[in-house]
Amino acid sequence: MVAAGDPESFFATSPALRDASAVAANLQEFVACNSHVSSEGGGRRRIVCVTSGGTTVPLEQRCVRYIDNFSSGHRGAASTEYFLKAGYAVIFVHRRGSCQPFSRFLPDDSFLQFFDVTTDLKVQVVESQATVVKKAIGDYRKAIEGGSLLKLPFTTIFEYLQLLKMVATSMSSVGLHGMFYLAAAVSDFYVPWDSMAKHKIQSAGGPLDMKLSQVPKMLSVLRNQWAPLAFCISFKLETDSDILVQKAEMALNKYRMNVVVANLLATYKEEVVIISNGKSNTIRRCNKDEDLEEHIIKLLEKSHSKYIYSSTEGRNKNDYGKIIPLGIKSLA
Amino acid sequence: MVAAGDPESFFATSPALRDASAVAANLQEFVACNSHVSSEGGGRRRIVCVTSGGTTVPLEQRCVRYIDNFSSGHRGAASTEYFLKAGYAVIFVHRRGSCQPFSRFLPDDSFLQFFDVTTDLKVQVVESQATVVKKAIGDYRKAIEGGSLLKLPFTTIFEYLQLLKMVATSMSSVGLHGMFYLAAAVSDFYVPWDSMAKHKIQSAGGPLDMKLSQVPKMLSVLRNQWAPLAFCISFKLETDSDILVQKAEMALNKYRMNVVVANLLATYKEEVVIISNGKSNTIRRCNKDEDLEEHIIKLLEKSHSKYIYSSTEGRNKNDYGKIIPLGIKSLA
Numbered sequence: 001m002v003a004a005g006d007p008e009s010f011f012a013t014s015p016a017l018r019d020a021s022a023v024a025a026n027l028q029e030f031v032a033c034n035s036h037v038s039s040e041g042g043g044r045r046r047i048v049c050v051t052s053g054g055t056t057v058p059l060e061q062r063c064v065r066y067i068d069n070f071s072s073g074h075r076g077a078a079s080t081e082y083f084l085k086a087g088y089a090v091i092f093v094h095r096r097g098s099c100q101p102f103s104r105f106l107p108d109d110s111f112l113q114f115f116d117v118t119t120d121l122k123v124q125v126v127e128s129q130a131t132v133v134k135k136a137i138g139d140y141r142k143a144i145e146g147g148s149l150l151k152l153p154f155t156t157i158f159e160y161l162q163l164l165k166m167v168a169t170s171m172s173s174v175g176l177h178g179m180f181y182l183a184a185a186v187s188d189f190y191v192p193w194d195s196m197a198k199h200k201i202q203s204a205g206g207p208l209d210m211k212l213s214q215v216p217k218m219l220s221v222l223r224n225q226w227a228p229l230a231f232c233i234s235f236k237l238e239t240d241s242d243i244l245v246q247k248a249e250m251a252l253n254k255y256r257m258n259v260v261v262a263n264l265l266a267t268y269k270e271e272v273v274i275i276s277n278g279k280s281n282t283i284r285r286c287n288k289d290e291d292l293e294e295h296i297i298k299l300l301e302k303s304h305s306k307y308i309y310s311s312t313e314g315r316n317k318n319d320y321g322k323i324i325p326l327g328i329k330s331l332a
Numbered sequence: 333m334v335a336a337g338d339p340e341s342f343f344a345t346s347p348a349l350r351d352a353s354a355v356a357a358n359l360q361e362f363v364a365c366n367s368h369v370s371s372e373g374g375g376r377r378r379i380v381c382v383t384s385g386g387t388t389v390p391l392e393q394r395c396v397r398y399i400d401n402f403s404s405g406h407r408g409a410a411s412t413e414y415f416l417k418a419g420y421a422v423i424f425v426h427r428r429g430s431c432q433p434f435s436r437f438l439p440d441d442s443f444l445q446f447f448d449v450t451t452d453l454k455v456q457v458v459e460s461q462a463t464v465v466k467k468a469i470g471d472y473r474k475a476i477e478g479g480s481l482l483k484l485p486f487t488t489i490f491e492y493l494q495l496l497k498m499v500a501t502s503m504s505s506v507g508l509h510g511m512f513y514l515a516a517a518v519s520d521f522y523v524p525w526d527s528m529a530k531h532k533i534q535s536a537g538g539p540l541d542m543k544l545s546q547v548p549k550m551l552s553v554l555r556n557q558w559a560p561l562a563f564c565i566s567f568k569l570e571t572d573s574d575i576l577v578q579k580a581e582m583a584l585n586k587y588r589m590n591v592v593v594a595n596l597l598a599t600y601k602e603e604v605v606i607i608s609n610g611k612s613n614t615i616r617r618c619n620k621d622e623d624l625e626e627h628i629i630k631l632l633e634k635s636h637s638k639y640i641y642s643s644t645e646g647r648n649k650n651d652y653g654k655i656i657p658l659g660i661k662s663l664a
Contacts, residue, residue, distance in 0.1 A: 056400070062571035062597055064517070068388070068400045097429070115457075115469055123465050125447075125455040133455050137447055185396070188533075189540045199572045200597075201520075208521045212540040239394035240531045265394055265532075 005192075007216040011165070013193050014158040023152060023163070027091070027170040030150045034089035035174045046177045046304065048088045049167045051184035052076020053095025055157040059191060059210070064200045066156075067212075071185035073098025075235075075268070075293060079181060080149070081139070082297035089148045091171075093163050093184070096153045102140040105132050157187045161218055168226035176308045178230035180222065181300070183261075185237065190215050219255035229311075231304045233259040237268065248275045258307060259300065274299060337524075339548040343497070345525050346490040355484060355495070359423070359502040362482045366421035367506045378509045378636065380420045381499045383516035384408020385427025387489040391523060391542070396532045398488075399544075403517035405430025407567075407600070407625060411513060412481070413471070414629035421480045423503075425495050425516070428485045434472040437464050489519045493550055500558035508640045510562035512554065513632070515593075517569065522547050551587035561643075563636045565591040569600065580607045590639060591632065606631060 017023070037045040053076065054069030073094055080101040083090050092101065114133075116126050125133045143149040152167070154160040171178040189212035201208065219234055234257045236248040241264055248262035252275055262273040272292060274281045281299070285292045349355070369377040385408065386401030405427055412433040415422050424433065446465075448458050457465045475481040484499070486492040503510040521544035533540065551566060566589045568580040573596055580594035584607055594605040604624060606613045613631070617624045 059399070060571070064402050064569065064571065064597060065519075066400055066402070067391070068398055070396050070398070115465070117466055117469050123457040123462060123469065130455060133447070134449055137449050137455065187397075200570055207546060208542075208544040210540075210542040210544065212542065214539060237396065238532055239392070239396065265396060 005213055005216045007218060007221050010161065010192075010216050014162065015193055017159055017162040017166075020162070020166070024166055024170075026150065027152075027166060030089070030091065030147070031170045031173060033147055035177070037089075044174075044177050046088050046179060047091065047171055047174050048083050048179040048181055049091045049093060049164075049171060050076050050080050050083065050181045051093045051160070051164065051186075052080075053098030053154075054185040055095070055160045055187050056155055057157050057187045057190040057212075058196065060197045060200055061193070062199060067187065067189070069185035069187055070265075071095070071098065073100075074104055076181075076183040077101045077104050078291050078293040079183065079297055082291070082293050083181070084143050084148055086297055086301045088179070088301075090143075090150070091167055092149060092151045093160070093167060094151065094153055095184070096155050100151075101143070101149070102136045105136060157190050157215060158193070160184065160186065161215075164218065164222070165226060168222055168230075171230065172227050175229040176231070176311050178227055179300075179304055180227065180230055180232045182219075182232070182234045187215055189213065217255070219251075219257070223256050231307050232257045233261060233300060236260055236262045237265060238262075239265045245273060245275070245280065248273065249278075252276070259303060261296065272296065276303065337546055337548040339550060339553050342493065342524075342548045346494065347525055349491055349494040349498075352494070352498075356498055356502075358482065359484075359498060362421070362423065362479070363502045363505060365479055367509070369421075376506075376509050378420050378511060379423065379503055379506050380415050380511040380513055381423045381425060381496075381503060382408050382412050382415065382513045383425045383492070383496065383518075384412075385430030385486075386517040387427070387492045387519050388487055389489050389519045389522040389544070390528065392529045392532055393525070394531060399519065399521070401517035401519055402597075403427070403430065405432075406436055408513075408515040409433045409436050410623050410625040411515065411629055414623070414625050415513070416475050416480055418629055418633045420511070420633075422475075422482070423499055424481060424483045425492070425499060426483065426485055427516070428487050432483075433475070433481070434468045437468060489522050489547060490525070492516065492518065493547075496550065496554070497558060500554055500562075503562065504559050507561040508563070508643050510559055511632075511636055512559065512562055512564045514551075514564070514566045519547055521545065549587070551583075551589070555588050563591075563639050564589045565593060565632060568592055568594045569597060570594075571597045577605060577607070577612065580605065581610075584608070591635060593628065604628065608635065 031047060034045050034047055052071075053073035054071035056069075057067040059065040059067065076092070076094060077099040078101075080090050080092050084101070094100070114126060114129055115123055117123055152163055154163050168180070191210075192213055219232075223232060234251055234255065236244065236251055238244045238247060244262050244264060248260040251257060252260045259274060259276045262275055263271070269285070269292065271282065271284045274283060274296070283292060283295045283299070363379060366377050366379055384403075385405035386403035388401075389399040391397040391399065408424070408426060409431040410433075412422050412424050416433075426432070446458060446461055447455055449455055484495055486495055500512070523542075524545055551564075555564060566583055566587065568576065568583055570576045570579060576594050576596060580592040583589060584592045591606060591608045594607055595603070601617070601624065603614065603616045606615060606628065615624060615627045615631070
């Protein structure tokens with residue numbers, strides 16, 4: 001097996017993130033404010049970084065063509081809503097244009113069919129949709145005004161990994177109370193910036209032979225260097241059910257994740273397998289109105305509590321989120 | 333130079349378009365209704381097919397990864413608005429999720445920041461945006477209710493080319509009164525469906541070596557077989573100004589386009605070069621509030637009139653759109 005690229009050289013050769021200093025300042029403020037807030041259970045408020053949507057891999061420096069990863073961002077957006085409901089502060093690192101929390105029920109492209117102009121020239125929501133829209137706007141406003149949601153957008157793999165590094169290093173101060181919920185569909189292959197065509201690749205030259213390098217496996221770096229105390233959940237999406245669980249277990253061990261959520265492209269809205277510590281739980285949706293994410297986040301919140309509790313046992317007993325009574329049904 | 337693939341084998345091996353028969357029925361009805369309507373100038377209403385947004389090239393049959401072409405779809409959406417204003421019926425063949433006519437001024441991802449819930453629990457548009465939203469909704473409703481706008485979405489290169497073929501053959505009945513305004517960013521390279529990996533390509537195998545075939549040049553087929561009488565405009569986007577005009581002129585001659593609109597990635601919102609019949613006109617935007625598309629469509633409408641006029645001279649003089657007085661400033 002050929003080794004994946006080296007993280008340091010990946011960052012050294014990536015194009016710099018735009019507005020990096022403004023992003024860093026926002027992050028610092030968000031983490032500082034939220035880590036001083038008490039949760040409803042009396043402990044410290046926890047912070048989760050939710051990544052969502054697919055990353056792109058530009059094929060040209062002045063980019064016309066790129067490789068993209070399928071992902072609507074629905075899972076990340078829905079999960080963000082349930083994390084907020086569970087009392088977490090959420091850093092939502094998302095692909096530009098992907099599904100957003102509280103607007104996943106709203107039409108994505110028929111916005112104009114959703115509204116009406118009244119005879120007295122007021123814009124209003126068509127009656128049939130009013131309840132959904134009101135709830136969405138209300139919940140969104142509450143999260144933004146309460147300072148518990150920070151949205152950071154990315155498009156390319158270069159932007160995504162730079163953002164992830166910034167978020168992780170900012171969150172290292174919250175230690176065990178931090179969680180990474182890595183639902184983004186991250187490219188495995190890329191073209192290093194310095195070996196990329198400067199201009200649009202011309203089609204007159206016949207078939208295209210493209211050599212792509214492996215993206216360095218940043219899960220190891222996240223776990224070992226950036227945020228060693230955080231509770232880490234990664235996702236595994238496959239199309240072939242024969243290799244899914246095996247690949248998820250490999251990821252759990254290789255990158256020392258706390259949990260891996262495994263899903264198949266064909267059924268990812270109906271079913272996931274939650275793999276943790278050698279055990280696995282299958283969660284299945286009973287009906288279409290139900291969000292699978294509600295169950296996933298409930299399980300993860302409990303596992304995170306247990307993780308904080310077991311890691312702080314014998315230390316400062318007040319330094320964890322909610323107290324987990326003995327015998328509670330948890331993941332492991 | 334290696335020849336591009338063969339159109340027939342491209343279609344024979346493409347996955348079938350979903351709902352193809354419903355799309356065909358919609359198209360037939362749209363073309364029939366609109367080709368019997370008189371334009372404001374007294375002639376027959378013209379129909380334009382506007383293509384917009386980028387096509388994707390799946391890399392796996394159960395698609396997780398794909399190559400995409402940069403395109404917001406803004407040009408196609410804006411042009412559709414001006415074509416409708418100029419009296420054309422528009423078939424808007426667009427990438428799913430790309431910019432839509434009449435909603436390009438609306439926020440794409442901050443929908444929720446745009447609306448407010450009043451104290452009596454009504455949803456309303458925040459004051460500052462009310463004028464824009466009202467105009468957008470009004471214009472959109474008018475186009476839809478007037479039956480002059482048909483929207484057909486695509487994602488992959490397979491869907492796009494099948495749709496283009498269906499639209500072109502439906503529009504062949506309107507002859508000279510048809511126009512193709514091919515603003516979509518169409519992939520040059522693709523992986524033929526039958527040689528595509530069935531499952532997600534695994535990253536453990538090291539760097540990826542990808543061989544892509546050339547997409548058949550469908551402009552020739554459109555011009556020669558599908559809609560030989562239509563007025564055809566293609567677009568050329570480059571990143572290198574040194575080769576732009578030369579490549580646009582080549583396309584004009586090679587594919588027998590009536591007009592080629594040439595633009596550079598860096599300046600496509602500010603400036604285009606309209607190339608027709610060996611002559612070129614540069615159109616530049618004077619200020620940011622102006623739409624370059626307004627000028628492009630004005631020019632094209634005149635050229636189309638002239639084209640109909642010159643092609644029908646000596647034939648049935650009533651069979652064209654607007655009468656072009658001699659000496660009018662036109663493209664050629």
